[in-house]
Amino acid sequence: MNLLIISTGGTINKLYNELTGELQIGESVAKNICSLARGNMKIRELSIIGKDSLDMTDEDRALLADTIKSANEENVVILHGTDSMDKSAAVTAQSVKDKKAIFVGAMKPYSIEKDEAIFNFACAVGFLRSTPANGVYISMHSLVLPHYEIYKDRVAGIFKPLNNT
Amino acid sequence: MNLLIISTGGTINKLYNELTGELQIGESVAKNICSLARGNMKIRELSIIGKDSLDMTDEDRALLADTIKSANEENVVILHGTDSMDKSAAVTAQSVKDKKAIFVGAMKPYSIEKDEAIFNFACAVGFLRSTPANGVYISMHSLVLPHYEIYKDRVAGIFKPLNNT
Amino acid sequence: MNLLIISTGGTINKLYNELTGELQIGESVAKNICSLARGNMKIRELSIIGKDSLDMTDEDRALLADTIKSANEENVVILHGTDSMDKSAAVTAQSVKDKKAIFVGAMKPYSIEKDEAIFNFACAVGFLRSTPANGVYISMHSLVLPHYEIYKDRVAGIFKPLNNT
Amino acid sequence: MNLLIISTGGTINKLYNELTGELQIGESVAKNICSLARGNMKIRELSIIGKDSLDMTDEDRALLADTIKSANEENVVILHGTDSMDKSAAVTAQSVKDKKAIFVGAMKPYSIEKDEAIFNFACAVGFLRSTPANGVYISMHSLVLPHYEIYKDRVAGIFKPLNNT
Secondary structure (H helix, E strand, O other): OEEEEEEEEOHHHEEEEOOOOEEEEOOOOHHHHHHHHOOOOEEEEEEEEEEOHHHOOHHHHHHHHHHHHOOOOOEEEEEOOOOOHHHHHHHHHHHOOOOEEEEEOOOOOOOOOHHHHHHHHHHHHHHHHOOOOOEEEEEEOOEEEEHHHEEEEOOOOEEEEOOOO | OEEEEEEEEOHHHEEEEOOOOEEEEOOOOHHHHHHHHOOOOEEEEEEEEEEOHHHOOHHHHHHHHHHHHOOOOOEEEEEOOOOOHHHHHHHHHHHOOOOEEEEEOOOOOOOOOHHHHHHHHHHHHHHHOOOOOOEEEEEEOOEEEEHHHEEEEOOOOEEEEOOOO | OEEEEEEEEOHHHEEEEOOOOEEEEOOOOHHHHHHHHOOOOEEEEEEEEEEOHHHOOHHHHHHHHHHHHOOOOOEEEEEOOOOOHHHHHHHHHHHOOOOEEEEEOOOOOOOOOHHHHHHHHHHHHHHHOOOOOOEEEEEEOOEEEEHHHEEEEOOOOEEEEOOOO | OEEEEEEEEOHHHEEEEOOOOEEEEOOOOHHHHHHHHOOOOEEEEEEEEEEOHHHOOHHHHHHHHHHHHOOOOOEEEEEOOOOOHHHHHHHHHHHOOOOEEEEEOOOOOOOOOHHHHHHHHHHHHHHHOOOOOOEEEEEEOOEEEEHHHEEEEOOOOEEEEOOOO
């Protein structure tokens, strides 16, 4: 499987800066996670935008959609902050019709607790292995659903299906 | 998704016993990994056999196949040692026709390095989310394939596709 | 050894709050670290102040010194933020004359990377095992020195001896 | 502080070999732990013997004692299996009179759970920072005692003081 991974920033990629005491966007964690495939995936990585998803602008989303659209790969995973993942996915879906694009994030940075990031990412990989229909999906907390069938419960900190199936 | 998880032992479940200095089969790690779904999966867990897969007998495999066959759940994940996973999957496939059963293991115990176990398990979950055809599959190292299309390269310690796709 | 551990907050005790995306002072990590003594230390724990050390006031420092002074234990470890650890230690030294009090902190939260916190804490424990002279000490980055012989190099993020020995 | 670290093998240095499923002696973990000193210790490392301490012979112990005796450093930490640590320490004490030599081990390999290894090692470092009397010591489970005042309770898996102080 040829897989393009586009990292846009987000909590999943945050690192603790011990000199400032703040969390900041670090390098994409995709390479670390993909090493678990032990060579069974051909990866290309892009890092763009590099923001908290709350700070993402319309221009950022247009750039993201264009980047996905113009890619050669049919399978695309997008690392993205969880707060506006749904919005970026909706914008992407308007123009990207011929790919399987899956948005992945995490409530906790990989650098703090990697379990959730690995889990959410790997669910996307497993879903892609089934050669699903083209579309824009979100993979969070074991769900992999079309982007319009999943939402973030901000009080609980859990992604849930819109139609409770 | 209702998911039955059957733990048969295997490296994935091994724990270090500091009094003997040996690794031994511990409790199933499934509960820990499934907590990452944050309530989005209904889990039932069974622990049977509790062996290294090299020690598994024909009777063990028959018991495993029967357990899967008689389960109410359509989706089944089997935690299993990697050395004879293919054999147990083949036996299972002879009698189990109406389910999606996925064998999952790890080269390293979850208790030593949890990344690989989480990754292999979550690939199975993501694959199941696509509602695949009934069948017996193996999920290892990012591949989720029908059991007869994947093998363990014992020199490299990597599962690989039989037809290099 | 009877040991009093006073947690005042500080980076060492910070936890990631996934709902706010912020780090906040959590429960004292002392209990977790002290479990490594496997019963060889009698611990009493107090949590007071609960602040970043940059926010600590003169009143806070007076409270800390009083708490140490009035304790029955001869050996006291204080978990404290690294930024004003030296100041709190100096205030403590003015009134506490009959104890061994050691300030311990970490540049990285225990919850993010526990190695440094365990290391700095255990250096204090090992130093106390030598039954040192009464005094107020700082244990950071392998140094255990009287509080006036060590400083934080804020550019490098490393505690260093004032007299380079 | 100039510190010589002699690694003789032992559980502390064991690694899981995923191809054999066995634990084997790996590289010394001393470098990783010492990086937590952030440059405040000058380290020299030697690896000799490379055995489980149950397999150590009289010749091995003689070699170890000679290596310590002939070292230039006054401060020596010896990474050693816990099962015959006391015996090696006793042999060392017969010939080494002008140094502070501290034996350190762990019930669990650093590669499986690093907390205990870091803790035991750092207690030795903190003890050395107090410039103790020359002697041969054991640092385990928060105790740092002359080698003849501490023993391993093999049932509990805990080092304890011979005179319960």
